[in-house]
Amino acid sequence: MADESAALTCAEGRATVETIFEKSRPGRRAGTVPVAGVPERPLDELLPPALRRDAPARLPEVAEVDIVRHYTELSTLNYGVDTGAYPLGSCTMKYNPKVNERVAALEGFRGLHPYQPDELAQGALELLWTLDRWLAEISGLSRATLQPAAGAHGELTGLLVIRAHHAAQGRSPRRVIIPDTAHGTNPASVVLAGYEPVTVHSDARGGVDLEELRGLLDADVAALMLTNPNTLGVFDENIVAIAHLVHEAGGLLYYDGANSNAVLGISRPGDMGFDVVHFNTHKTFSTPHGGGGPGAGPIVVRDVLEPFLPVPLVERRDDGSFFLDYDRPQSIGRVRTFVGNVGVLLRAYTYIRALGPDGLRRVSDMAVLNANYVMEGVKDLFTVPFERRCMHEFVASATPLKEHGVRALDVAKRLLDYGLHPPTTYFPQIVDEALMIEPTETESKESLDRLIAAFRAIVDEARTDPDLLRQAPTRMPVRRLDEAEAARRPVLRQRFAEDDAGDAAGT
């Protein structure tokens, strides 16, 4: 049996990796736990049988080496920034400095318990207090909360702060305006904050349509949520007028900071007229994306909104000591447990500290140069619907390839065969066959030249052998996967042999 399966693996070339549960063998184990070593008492006396589970969780029975080899093998099926270029638009897949990991691993940070006395956490509290001030300076606003766990969580927090501000003034506007290019989290956050989202369309240059905005603004508008530069990668030149119009109508401006990597030290949201900003530390400030998280989504607000920020805030006493302040009567309350994603925030602190003002400015300069360089290199291959100077990213449309029966998806899949990570596809939704490309400042000229060359080769293939693209990828651990089937008949967990036996018996 064992020999047979080994032979099969070899013959197939690309074998699927068994799950850790499938590798389980009865009686094997990795970790051991200290025995209690206290005076023995019957288990039933400590925990009556009625409170206990009938059978143990069917966790795998594997040796330590099995676990290490299993996840090491899985890691080789993955692709990260450390593997190569990762021009995933709107996600800012920049290099994650390794010194940040060393800092996060310091026991003085990672070993802190959220309920240990403030006096024993002074170094961490100082770091958080300082980061609060740095984010205020970078955004041109007044005060931050470090609690939100991700960008979307920051959006919700910011909108709840805006809601509390209006309520304190005896107002209860019901609508929030969002451009048609907004990230999908924006409308979802608006609904969770109890508002009705209203769409404003983009004009011919890719910015907010000012005339339409004027028509939408009235006393019932709580806020406008905007990303600037927006998801098309263009800077809205009318931002001062937009801010003026919204404020005049009694609304506030929310800045989705997902694209902050374009404007560090160049233009601050607060100076543009925004009242609330969230940053995605995992985008702008180099904290690892971790295969989906953890991130952090601190928000920074204008001074009039400070009283409504979540509790606790880190404050400094006159004697220079730091403490967690819960005495904030107008606060919206907590938006998560404890202080925030401290292990992530301290990486962001380390990054800002390492680079300083010049280094941050250079990040944005080179991020914008890189995006323009790639746009220049591929604009004859695709349509660039808003052909102007782009900021840190740009959106190309693969519609010219439709005549060859090739779609943006096929281009993306073929890029995998070239050993590169594809851009974001089919977003923003207002661009047909969108390829949203954000190289970030991390990529060198040679790396960008390789990316451009890959795009050029692929478009050439689309003309001469479109099937190569439609069949792509062919050099990955798996070929295209049937996503429709996955959704139609969901298999969301490991099935065990005895479950199937039970089902068979039952039918």
Next chain:
Amino acid sequence: MRTDYVPHAAVDVSAMLEAVGAKTVEDLFAEVPAAVRLERPLDLPAGVSEVELLAELRALAARTTPASELVSFLGAGIYDHYVPAIVDTITSRSEFQTAYTPYQPERSQGVLQSIFEFQTAICELTGMEVANASMYDAGTALAEASFLAGAQTRRAKIVVSDGVHPEYREVLATESAAYGPRPVAVGLAPGAHTDGDALRAATGDDTAAVVVQQPNFFGALEDVGEAARLAHEAGALLVVVADPVALGLLATPGEQGADIVVGEAQSFGNPMSYGGPGLGFMAVSAKLMRRLPGRVVGETRDLDGRRGFVLTLQTREQHIRREKATSNICSNHALNALAALVHLAWLGKQGLPDLAETCLRRTAYLRERLLAVPGVTAYTEGPVFREFAVRLPLPAKELVDALVPKGFLAGVPLGWVAGFMSGSDDALGDVLLLAVTEKRTKAEIDAFVDALAEAIGDG
């Protein structure tokens, strides 16, 4: 000299500027109006080299005394469990660490399969049928559970026991300010169990869900089966906030009738890290599968019939549904989930019950010894798992402060919790919550009880 992570040499910049038809980098920003340009450098400290950077950060870290380096009995949601060495080995693999959400499944099978395995482990622990790829923390997961219950039942109220962690309830209250069912509190009976009569009285045909925590915030073991019956009789769902370590021994919420299980799984594989990032989790019954928020990974086949994994049921999610979504979660805590999965695999089928039993026995031992100290009385009654509360003959904060110089973190003083307890004027200033993990030895427990008895005597 400051650190620089950008690769461009001056000659590269010149060549690239020429290619894009710009004279200077400044020209690239011509579309940013002068009125919103920052005409000065950011007012931040100048950047430093890595040597200086690390020295500075080490100095900051040295100005803390982490709980992990003391004999700590702190818990209340974040626990000082041992993190096996292999966890760091795996989570520092940069193919996991520096990837993002697996939008390209053909090149992301590593993270997709690991999430599928994580979902399986959470289902096995909780006795539920479907789990997602992770949430931020237990507090936000509870808010999501409330929104889910509201959407499913179309009812306006959620009944929440005061035995649920006060911070989870506070997050629920904040995030429910303008959306989802309105939380209604139910108090505890003496001994710190949820008051069954009050729970019954509060639950009716306007109730979307009933929420209990197991073990509850004070360590008491709740009658989850009874809460399930009560909820289901009213046509409501049962939400259980579960401690996943306790599930090594305790009856699963699934077998007791829970419809939604959420919780904090930091205990597995993740450092305490001042409370974040931890690991929220969420699992539901099969009938709620299509309302589950967040990422979900499913198994499928590729064109050659080979097994593979993909993000699935995405039509639930905000990037497709936009304003029709009932959740906005996008980034999650995937790397923390991987850490938990590796720890769980390391413990295995036998190790998890072993871990739970060691916690249970050492906790019972500490409790028995403490209750023998004159002046110390029980606050939490009945069986407990790895946490319990006691009343002291002095303010709990004073006791904690007195024992720090002796190397002990005695527990969480609960004075601040009083404001979160409904229908009770109990001050709680003399109540201390203590947790015992497998890291606390008998010798440490004995030394701690002696020191505590001495401190009380001095007081």
